[in-house]
Amino acid sequence: MAGGHKGSSRSEDVDENVDDPTDATIVEQVLAGERMAFGLLVDRYQDRMFRYARHMGCDADQAGDAVQDSMVRAFRHLARCGDPDRFAGWLFRIVSNTCKSHLRRAGRNRPQPLDDFAATVPSEATGPDEALEAAEVRGRVRRALLELPHDQREALVLRYLEGRSVGEIEDITGLSTSAVKMRLKRGRDSLQGPLSSMNPNRRGHQNA
Numbered sequence: 001m002a003g004g005h006k007g008s009s010r011s012e013d014v015d016e017n018v019d020d021p022t023d024a025t026i027v028e029q030v031l032a033g034e035r036m037a038f039g040l041l042v043d044r045y046q047d048r049m050f051r052y053a054r055h056m057g058c059d060a061d062q063a064g065d066a067v068q069d070s071m072v073r074a075f076r077h078l079a080r081c082g083d084p085d086r087f088a089g090w091l092f093r094i095v096s097n098t099c100k101s102h103l104r105r106a107g108r109n110r111p112q113p114l115d116d117f118a119a120t121v122p123s124e125a126t127g128p129d130e131a132l133e134a135a136e137v138r139g140r141v142r143r144a145l146l147e148l149p150h151d152q153r154e155a156l157v158l159r160y161l162e163g164r165s166v167g168e169i170e171d172i173t174g175l176s177t178s179a180v181k182m183r184l185k186r187g188r189d190s191l192q193g194p195l196s197s198m199n200p201n202r203r204g205h206q207n208a
Contacts, residue, residue: 023041030075049091049092050063056157058102070098090172092172093174100150144191156187
């Protein structure tokens with residue numbers, strides 16, 4: 001009986017892996033010739049990368065183009081992904097570089113309307129007044145981010161909006177630990193002025 005139960009558990013594990021394969025598994029499948037499997041990675045990351053591109057300063061059209069271009073590049077150069085377990089970080093790097101190219105061609109980082117930006121960031125506001133205030137705050141944060149140099153904005157977005165660790169930011173940017181921490185510090189220092197007029201009684205806890 002024990003042996004039969006054990007075999008059933010193993011079968012269930014295999015089924016779960018098939019239903020929700022890891023990034024590394026999908027990368028291996030694509031490199032082995034199952035090219036259509038790359039669509040799973042597109043579905044998994046396109047919305048997240050679009051949001052990241054918006055936070056990096058792209059307008060909606062630029063962000064869509066940047067993500068599409070990045071996915072094509074990732075597919076074409078998938079064999080260059082040194083560690084398939086870190087595919088997400090590798091893709092972040094491609095999107096970051098592509099955003100930089102799109103913004104350079106545009107000539108400058110163009111601030112976007114508050115309503116446009118608010119649509120890319122979920123809100124926990126429970127009423128109309130709270131929702132309006134949250135949109136205003138998000139808009140101010142975005143405008144402040146847009147004023148930062150690209151390297152500082154990239155570090156802050158990855159750390160605080162995308163939740164990446166310092167180690168992951170190292171992998172994405174190719175920087176050392178000390179360089180990442182320096183960019184984060186400079187970025188935080190640069191934001192203090194533009195955001196200093198926000199109500200400290202309601203948002204001071206976020207500085208921790």
